[in-house]
Amino acid sequence: MPMSITELERATAAIDGSMPGLWMPSQWPDPLPLGGKSYDPEPYPLDALPEGIKNAVVEVQKFSQAPMPMVATCALSSISLAAQAYVNVERDARLINPCSLFSITFADSGERKTTVDGYFVSAIRTFENAQAEAMQPEVDDWKADKQSWAAKKAGILEAIKAAAKKAQPTDELENSLRELEQAEPLEPKVPRLMYGDITPEQLAFSLAKKFPSGGIVSSEAGVIFGSHGMGSDSVMRNLAILNVLWDGGVHTVDRRTTESFAVRNARLTMTLQIQKDVFIEFMRKAGGLARGSGFLARFLVACPESTQGYRPYREPDASMLQLDRFNARITQILSMPMAFDESGDGLAPATLSFDAQAKAVWTKFYNTVESQLKPEGELSVVRDVASKAADNAARIAALFHVYQYGIESQINQADMKAACMVSMWHLAESRRLLSELQQSPELHLAAKLDEWLIEQCNARKVNQIGQVEVLQHAPVRKLRKKAELLPVLQELIDADRVSTATEGRSTMIIVNPKLLNGGAS
Template sequence: MIIDNPPPLYPVDRFHLVAQNTAAEIIGNTKAPDALVATELLTTMSVVIQGLFDIRLPIGKISPLSLYSLSIAESGERKTAVANLLSTEIRKFDEARRKIFEAALVEYEAQLGIWKAVNAGLSRKLKQLVRDGEPIDQISQELKVHTESKPIKPRYRRILFQDVTERAVMNVLEGDGESISFMSDEGALLIKGGVLAMTATLNKIWDGVSLLSLDRSDDVSVAVRNPRATISCMVQAKVLQKLLDKHGEVMRNSGQWARYIVACPASTQGTRFTLGGEQSWDCLNKFNDRMRELLEEFGRHIDSDTKQRTILEFSDEATYKWFDLSNQIEMRLSPSGDLSDIKDFASKLLETTSRVAGLLHVFSKQEGRISVDTLVRAVDIMGWHLDAFKRVFSLEYATPQEHIDAEKLEQFFYNQCWCMGIAIILRNDVLRNGPVRPAWRLNAAMNCLIAERRISIFMGNKKEHYVMLNDAYFHSLHLPIRQIG
């Protein structure tokens, strides 16, 4: 994984006007990285649209408009500020649905009390007729009708989730056409809570599976039909690396990461100067107006128990362009092609691009079928994310082992030597007590530090080798003292 070299600027101008201006306004006001803002904007659009629309690909497949996103950004990059600004209307929607649920629950409890009283009366009457040897046909029919009229407990339908188990997810999605999201500006919550470990379930939901089922221990089977889910995970690089070290191979081989749009923007810290004055949020207000329109429509779908989604299609010109893009991707998968090392992501690239085109089409209130202009905009946006995926997951950009070892070794020299007043240490002691083994890996790591003039090697009288720390370099460091592992 490499995030040191700055990526190109995010193509914010490829969004349509309202989304484009909103992204620019948030970037300008918060000074957060452009890709962090733009990626969160895309997934926010996915949250409010996925429950209302699907898209038919030119090959005939019906695909959700759901996105999974992974944004890698360190602490202090204003992830929380960005997430809060863009999720305002979703959180308001959830709060409004909570109030509706609470009112419905009060009514349910009252009706259930009445139902239970009537049920008890009918049951007593049935028992009395049985004891007296009287006919029970009429009372049995009344009891059957009454049983069928038992009040149904209302469900609290909210959109935003973070720390939930797989069973809880299935319970939330139970039924037909439910739509939720997992969004966190602290991705560790999604990782520790186990959301990202639900590999098979998340893959099927992204694919648009028509039926998922879970047999619970209480002999009750949960059936989930046509679910939709969006994921937005903002995570620090070290937290992500721990996940990759533990589950990375499974997640990659299962195709889960191939379903994510990835962002690894350059840090803006140290450049976020302000001129003072009151910030304007006119563009964000217009964005929120559109969000509210879509959420209100989704709320009407919930209230009317509407399960059918509108299916978007491409125009003839866009369809021709789509197949041309498909052929281009296929050529790039050859052994000498630039996609040969990320075939998993490339296999989903055109479908994800189509989803982005669908989101742009709906959010910008375009009518009819998706135009070739909107498709090309989506292609440009996904081109940026393709580059980001390669930077994170391609072996071409993988950090060489000797550089990883050199970082650990430098930390060891700082903690265990420099901070202890030791500037010279026997090489064999470094091998014996340090963080890098075997000897050939230690030599490679030390060569990296020598090349950077951070250490030097000299030979003693008995031909033993010593490591000398560069006083000027280590004096300039202010590293946190931590355990090496």
């Protein structure tokens, strides 16, 4: 029940000097969680990263002041994009997979992912531009050869048509056409590694016909997940394409009006940032396909706490030595000779295997995760994601190895242990995210409102906000209607996170001071 004005006056008479208008915390019960099991974020295992990677991550994070997990994940994605064309990773004789990573960071705009990506992919962009410039004469020659070839083909076809009209033999012309088809000039493989907003089918065509290794790097992945290509009528087909690319399998695209094609021996890295609300809407439209198809399970998930509001201006250092060393190593990796398969369109990567000690570490990690998939296990709610954790650990270990040692020798125990720690951290983040997403719509809205009320009260050093203001400025537009706000507000009242008080025709929403800065009892 809302408090009377007399009760409100009596309660607000006890004022904490650091926060005017704040009730004494001892007058409030402890706030309850908002339903369902929740998990606290774990610190990112920074020390698990090999020294050169760690040093670059620390340097970039210090300057950008972006969330550490975001920075580290961007660095790993850059290594994935550079190395994926050169190696596969072998877990056993029947389990040989790419080392490509899919990663997704859940954060609001303004967390500086674009800035951080820019630091870690600068060497990739430079390489891509340099290759395009160096190969331009070869591309020009190909264009001329292709035009000449097309003219010859058109001439033969016209000759066949003319001979057929006159009932003359065409055998010799047909043989010439067959020979010409076999001599079609092949387009040079100019490295196109970076993609922004592109549909999965367009991406598949580019990987099949242009260059077989690439990456989607986007700080506004809502454009991708909300695109026409992810509409309800095509989402299953496009999720299947992306799943196959992560697996390193073969995917055939049949078209009615344009050229059909098959993607095989191609590699894809994805590193995305998306707002939770946008992703929730995508999940709703996908109708369970994103999880049911295993799409989300393939991603390394990060849900870092925002650093916005805690990033005072800092003068940049004269140089970023550790980042320069990181990018120099990325350039070295990209400059290695790339092997293509017999078709000339796909890749033929080398295979990295584990040494005996690394295999023992990986096996223990696999079995530990598997044991927690039972109904009573800690990972039972994220079985789909957990089933890919050991695969991702192997991929990360391969990337650590390539970064430090190249594509020779075997993955060692230290790198495997480190990779398992990183993979486990991302698995914990997936569990934290999916536990939140499994909340009812009312609880999800209650959590958004709860977060906003606490943020507003802390900023103003008060513990109450008028209901009219909430109806005008609530963080979710749906809550700006009274009929929608009241049941969500009741969730917070039932959890002892807020109360309400009335004065005349005005209603105040009062936040439990134990949730606010300086409000510990």
